[in-house]
Amino acid sequence: MVSFELRNVSLNYPIFHAVDLTLKSAVSSLATGGTIHRSSRGRFEVQALTDVSISAKAGDRIGLVGHNGAGKTTLLKVIGGIYRPQLGFYRREGRTMSVINPANGLQQDLSGYDNIENIALLYGMSLKEIRSHVPDIEAFAELGDFLSLPVSTYSSGMQARLAFAVATTFEPEILVADENLSTGDARFMERARDRMEAMMARSSILVLASHDLAALERLCNRGIMMEHGRIVADGPISEVIARYSAPQPA
Amino acid sequence: MADNSTAAPRRLPIDQFEGDGRKLTYFLDAWNDTRAAFGMWRAWTLLGWRDFRLQTSRTLLGSLWGVIGTTITVVVLGFVYGSMSQFGSYNAFVFLSAGFIAWFFISACIQGGASVFISASGTLTERNIPIFFPILRYFFRIFIEFITKFATYCIVCAVTMFNPGVNFFLIFVSLLIYVVNGIWVLAFFAIVGARFRDAIQIISPIMLIVFLATPILWPEASLISNRVVLALNPFTYFIDILRDPMLGRVPDVRDYVVTLSAAVVGWGLAGLAFARSKNRLVFWL
Numbered sequence: 373m374v375s376f377e378l379r380n381v382s383l384n385y386p387i388f389h390a391v392d393l394t395l396k397s398a399v400s401s402l403a404t405g406g407t408i409h410r411s412s413r414g415r416f417e418v419q420a421l422t423d424v425s426i427s428a429k430a431g432d433r434i435g436l437v438g439h440n441g442a443g444k445t446t447l448l449k450v451i452g453g454i455y456r457p458q459l460g461f462y463r464r465e466g467r468t469m470s471v472i473n474p475a476n477g478l479q480q481d482l483s484g485y486d487n488i489e490n491i492a493l494l495y496g497m498s499l500k501e502i503r504s505h506v507p508d509i510e511a512f513a514e515l516g517d518f519l520s521l522p523v524s525t526y527s528s529g530m531q532a533r534l535a536f537a538v539a540t541t542f543e544p545e546i547l548v549a550d551e552n553l554s555t556g557d558a559r560f561m562e563r564a565r566d567r568m569e570a571m572m573a574r575s576s577i578l579v580l581a582s583h584d585l586a587a588l589e590r591l592c593n594r595g596i597m598m599e600h601g602r603i604v605a606d607g608p609i610s611e612v613i614a615r616y617s618a619p620q621p622a
Numbered sequence: 623m624a625d626n627s628t629a630a631p632r633r634l635p636i637d638q639f640e641g642d643g644r645k646l647t648y649f650l651d652a653w654n655d656t657r658a659a660f661g662m663w664r665a666w667t668l669l670g671w672r673d674f675r676l677q678t679s680r681t682l683l684g685s686l687w688g689v690i691g692t693t694i695t696v697v698v699l700g701f702v703y704g705s706m707s708q709f710g711s712y713n714a715f716v717f718l719s720a721g722f723i724a725w726f727f728i729s730a731c732i733q734g735g736a737s738v739f740i741s742a743s744g745t746l747t748e749r750n751i752p753i754f755f756p757i758l759r760y761f762f763r764i765f766i767e768f769i770t771k772f773a774t775y776c777i778v779c780a781v782t783m784f785n786p787g788v789n790f791f792l793i794f795v796s797l798l799i800y801v802v803n804g805i806w807v808l809a810f811f812a813i814v815g816a817r818f819r820d821a822i823q824i825i826s827p828i829m830l831i832v833f834l835a836t837p838i839l840w841p842e843a844s845l846i847s848n849r850v851v852l853a854l855n856p857f858t859y860f861i862d863i864l865r866d867p868m869l870g871r872v873p874d875v876r877d878y879v880v881t882l883s884a885a886v887v888g889w890g891l892a893g894l895a896f897a898r899s900k901n902r903l904v905f906w907l
Binding site for chain 2: 373374381382385386388449452453454455456457458459460461462463464465466467468470472473475476477478479481482486490491493494496498499545
């Protein structure tokens, strides 16, 4: 059964370059981001996730909302299996793909075609299998001859297209995507939506972080709102969005 | 437990972890990660091969450059040093080529190893692949390069009409010892290099000193005193174990004892380091 579960998950980032961070500046930065504190060993840490619990099953399309630094990307990385929680339980069942920072996942000096093959190899495909998927990626990414050029010549939107095309072609059962996806143009976003919907038809889970509330409302059926690394709301997408966009009490 | 119902077309991959602060949890997690990485051998051999090709992809002679470089070094140094009496009965060209080939691999594992995770940071922060995977991918790449360097040895043997004889076949045992040791050395220095960014800067000058203090450019026998330096230098044994078969000699039992013990101790050490750092590594990149 495709599913994932997070139970009381907490996660800190160790900071190695913050030796000149004073306690005063640490306190003043509380408004955005997670809380900065000193670990028992005197190192600075950012508490990115605190006591997060989510349980998702096939068919869940989760829209993740929250201010910058609320912990959305960190949560996506935990769900996607990139970060291990330092505290708490984590379990994921199903093939997972993530599109979090497309530029990171692509080898900049390689062509689009070489990247497609390398990524597929990483996910255990044979070269023969991959090549059967290439026409589909070509058609979806609409990058034309650019696929033969090094990825470093692409704009960020084009990199997002390629990364997304590759990730969805491998038919993940769990797809985790960050707002970087929205660097694509309107036409691409439309087609990305179609593709995610097709993916959902195969009983999968989608987790999408975005500031584009309209898109989330169309695409998702469940919303999770985050604040300072905690989940503050989890429910039907329309309710969560309503709460998120409600004026903040002063 | 795995659900064996026929309805499921294939087994879903399961990933589970509980951060509970217990050491055993981290050991098991690191063990599973390493096992998964080795299991992806198709991926790291192919990707390692592609990385190897990529290094010289835009050059005229491609991978031949590596062989040419080593051959020129050996020929020049062979002419200069070969006339010294210290080489005695050795064929200086063969001796130097074997030493350089062995040293290439050793230094690639240590110096190259230190930047493995840093170079793989893009993949590791974007994809849920085993943390150990980049180590094997890099290992395979340098192993291919290492093997191509044997072309220099073949050229030198052919030109100087040197025949190592049957003892040469002992090299396959030595290569196996190189593989087993190479992976832990890579893993260890990859972790150190990711955590302590100064490591790369410190390692290169040290490697030069070690290179000069190890019998690569000069035979052991040429040392009149201070032999204890050689005995305490682990690299001496590693060089010997690969070079002796190439010179047609049987390596000393001591060489096998030291290199195999190094494998046992080293894997223990690297395993501990990996279990401790596996989950933190991504944050260091």
